[in-house]
Amino acid sequence: MNEEKVCSMVKDLLPLYVDGLTSKKTNDAIESHMEACRSCQDECRLLKADAGTESLTREVPKEVDYLKKVRKYQNANLIMGAVISFFFGMCLPPAMMVLSFINRGIQDYQLARLKVAWHILLLKMFIWGAAACVLYLLCMFVIRMVIKRKRRR
Ligand SMILES: [Zn+2]
Numbered sequence: 001m002n003e004e005k006v007c008s009m010v011k012d013l014l015p016l017y018v019d020g021l022t023s024k025k026t027n028d029a030i031e032s033h034m035e036a037c038r039s040c041q042d043e044c045r046l047l048k049a050d051a052g053t054e055s056l057t058r059e060v061p062k063e064v065d066y067l068k069k070v071r072k073y074q075n076a077n078l079i080m081g082a083v084i085s086f087f088f089g090m091c092l093p094p095a096m097m098v099l100s101f102i103n104r105g106i107q108d109y110q111l112a113r114l115k116v117a118w119h120i121l122l123l124k125m126f127i128w129g130a131a132a133c134v135l136y137l138l139c140m141f142v143i144r145m146v147i148k149r150k151r152r153r
Contacts, residue, residue: 094121
């Protein structure tokens with residue numbers, strides 16, 4: 001039997017095959033033909049897509065679930081990034097102070113001021129932390145807008 005005849009026979013059988021009405025022997029023959037035949041593969045995929053309206057409706061919630069998970073993960077990342085940038089910002093004022101100590105040595109008046117006005121340092125840390133946090137969120141917001149705009153195109 002030539003290949004073309006086999007091909008047209010397989011195509012005739014494909015609707016039955018997709019519905020699971022063919023025997024195991026026939027299935028084996030169809031599958032081994034499809035391994036080598038692109039056009040039968042495509043035909044089979046089309047038939048499956050047509051017949052699979054039920055399975056499609058089953059797959060959509062799965063996809064939505066997946067998107068929800070991705071969004072949850074993104075939000076968790078966003079919060080973590082905000083917290084990290086807050087702590088990073090908080091570290092800046094003490095780091096700058098330590099740097100100036102290293103450069104110029106610790107002056108007595110600086111230590112005295114630190115003892116009296118430690119809450120000002122704390123306030124500075126908080127402000128820097130908040131600023132870093134806001135900056136991070138702003139960057140993430142801009143990045144997300146750019147990605148969204150690219151997707152729409
Ligand atoms: Zn074929």
